[in-house]
Amino acid sequence: MLARLRASFGRQGMMTTLGVEVTAAEPGRVEMSLPYDDRFTQHHGFLHAGAVASVPDTACGFAAYSVMPPEASVLTATYTINLLAPAAGERFAITGEVVRAGRTLVVCRGEAFADGDQRPFAVMQATMTAVFGKAGIQG
């Protein structure tokens, strides 16, 4: 399972560009780490919601992928993100975990924390979809 995750993660240009690392992974739950980077700021100098959102989205996708059958690929169908406070800090811890998995839809929750804060500054509710046998879609 971890090998599948790592292979898939290694193919994500965006995660490499953002400097994201996978810090923990188990079936149904993935943790990642995102550094502050002034290439990805919004107009007040905080990390842009789009940069932030891409990480719990990916963590939720991997958490979902980790409980899918080996032949499935995972795509994000939809997510809702609430930004509770600006992404202010040097390093952000991001989690994604499965709430409940059906055959084709897997619902996940993501959270983002700044610099060891115990309260999340962003929360996500995401719907991942398992794709079977689609050419060109792998991982």
Next chain:
Amino acid sequence: MLARLRASFGRQGMMTTLGVEVTAAEPGRVEMSLPYDDRFTQHHGFLHAGAVASVPDTACGFAAYSVMPPEASVLTATYTINLLAPAAGERFAITGEVVRAGRTLVVCRGEAFADGDQRPFAVMQATMTAVFGKAGIQG
């Protein structure tokens, strides 16, 4: 109004990094253009949802900002994005427009289109919040 938008846009590191351009703006509606860039891909080689989402989020934020009082700043409170198809193409047209504006909350809709396709590949429903008199928050 356009001058305020451009000044705010120019402060967004992420928009510069993604190569986003503002292609049209009027009160309550903003259009942007996003090029494909393999630094921002997901694991199947398409643009990552996070890169895609950051643009309608920004377009919606600017559309909301354009109808707010001059002394207000704008922050994204929450958005929901549906990814209807992979972000496959060379250039993506993104729109953000105000559905209804209250005093502190402005609800917007965003859409993303690939290479002249008439059907969006992503749609967003976003809630922007006007912030008044908060130190360090401008634009």
Next chain:
Amino acid sequence: MLARLRASFGRQGMMTTLGVEVTAAEPGRVEMSLPYDDRFTQHHGFLHAGAVASVPDTACGFAAYSVMPPEASVLTATYTINLLAPAAGERFAITGEVVRAGRTLVVCRGEAFADGDQRPFAVMQATMTAVFGKAGIQG
């Protein structure tokens, strides 16, 4: 298609209880009408968001159902609703329409209008799922 919609609608106890009527239907788009009823109010005397939300949810479900294969059933996977103003009025017009239909997921938009107001007081972005061959699930 209309016959399928009507049969399905007639099985919805909640729509009957709320007094909802289908006022228009074509492939991919359904309109409904909801009367004010003080059995379904929230704490300020307006219609409760739950009563309101159930109608664009149903309208979106039917809009999705109208473009699905005949053997499919429809279930709501997820929706996001924004309540832009209180549901103040005597009668509410509600629309649901398909934004884009995939094989198993159909994304729709719903809107709710009070007493001929041109601006919606609620907007919904919904993800409907087609279910095939599940015992006990019909329509």
Next chain:
Amino acid sequence: MLARLRASFGRQGMMTTLGVEVTAAEPGRVEMSLPYDDRFTQHHGFLHAGAVASVPDTACGFAAYSVMPPEASVLTATYTINLLAPAAGERFAITGEVVRAGRTLVVCRGEAFADGDQRPFAVMQATMTAVFGKAGIQG
């Protein structure tokens, strides 16, 4: 705080009509109970998503209200609900709790459980807004 909640709850026609009871309440967290009722079914005979959604929406609203200043009123700005399985059962336990409270926006999570099931069949991410000094809005 409980007295304020009870007074507000007692004014909600919809909660009375649905037969909802408040089963627990503490600052930032509220639990409710919803019985099955065939007046509120969808087309497969399960409880309608609109009936289900109105309860975590209310529970989240009360959880938010419980941490707001005494002079504030609470309104739902937006919520996203995922329906993970049909609402199949005789009685449903619903929770709403505050994730993080700002001055005007309070983000909450809701969950719904059927008949003692440990896994939720519905999850909600909700944004509540505090309203100050608006005529006709109380509780």
